[in-house]
Amino acid sequence: LVIDDGSIDDTARVAEEAGAVVIKHGGNRGYGAAIQSCFKYAKENDFDIMVILDGDGQHNPDEISVVIEPILERKADISVGSRFLKEEHKNNVPLYRRFGIHVITWLTNLGSKKTRRVIDAQSGFRGYSRKAIEKLDLKDEGMGVSTEILLQARKRKLTIKEVPVGCRYDVEGSTEGSVKHGLGVVISIINYMEVEHSLLIFGVPGLVLVVIGLILGLRVYQTMIATGVLPIGSALITIMLLIVGSLLGITGLILHAVIIAGRRKWR
Template identity: 40%
Template sequence: MSLQVAEGERTDESAERLLGNAHVVVGIPAYNEENAVGSTVLGVQRWADAVVVVDDGSTDRTSAIAEQADVTVLRHERNRGKGAAVRTLFAHARRTDCDALVLLDADGQHDPADIPTLAAPVVEGEADMVIGSRYLADDAGDETPAYRRLGQVVLDYCTSRVTGSDLTDTQSGFRAFSPESLERLSLTTDGMGVESEMIDSATSEGLTITERAIDARYDDLEGQTYNPVKHGLAVMLFLARLLKRRRPVSEER
């Protein structure tokens, strides 16, 4: 049975059908996102029981704007990287009695209405990690610029080769996690390789990963959005280190 909400049916009632009385926490890593963090927070509040923003050492008004929305704001004194922000969100979620943690980016590219779709498989015990894929459904409505899509294909291929996974969108920052995965995932990188490291760790731990189709937009984004070239290079360097770290194990076999 599909757990996805049909287009046009994303309402509070449909979310209630999907999630029941589950306690869903939404975490938002943010760095210099004063232009988008406010609208992002307001958008997710409709679908979350609690919202947590990690301001990763921003030099703008990211924290002040998020605090005006009456959500929990955790601040890094200096910019440490997305991986470090995710680890802070994981640590916070472990201290709460949540049934699912949903992560999404602060730049406005993700549709908050997709939160129930991602959280439902976790709440119902069908998956430990759910990745919101921009490419799982028919790509007729895919707004990803061609140069970004090409880079994503390369990163998906390399991540799948290193981790042994078979996924359509390994770099999506829109994900849901079970309480068990919050305890068992081992995240070490501070940087943009965190999405790939999540997959590698989940695979190594025998956790269940699935994907759900999501919407994403790139036109008229108010947020900063990370430079795609720098992002790609950072992920590739991390995957190379990850492969090197794994190599002695394969050689022993």
């Protein structure tokens, strides 16, 4: 299966002549959109195992057997080909890429138990079991999809195992710059965390603002009773704190309710 995401060369024709099924997007929709097309095709055709690797020649197809081994042995629902499990593979990764990958991996692992953390969160060489194919519901159409998969997998109790694979960097890689790629992934992680941890990110700050607003409001009331004059500035700040705090709290509750409903759907 080959996903033609707006390629302007002969990729689709060459792939079809080689016997591959080619899905054409008709335009460049993004890496995540290509991954979503893979999952959709796998679901519709009842795949037991799906292996996805990037089409830029960096991955070695001969290592597919290594990637699917944990799935065949029922040790994992998702198998990630890691570039950092073996020293010789790690040394092949350019230093600037290694730094960026480690930062993104650290963000991805935030809040995860030690046993559920990964070493290479940005690997594009992965295997998926039937269970994973059915349970993952991807939304990100950009480069953040790799992280979205891992975050969703943890929420849906899918087991993840990493296996050592190599990666070539002497071939032309992604058309998207490394900095743009990294920023896009970080933004995707933040957006995902905003939803998944809405009570912490929105609810707690909202509660703090409301409490501060109530305390300040009490002082405004006491001042008005004692002097007969309403301190306009303090009163306006009180109202602003109460409104913003309430809105943050309501936002957190709504997002939390949406997440709870979504989890029930995927049980």
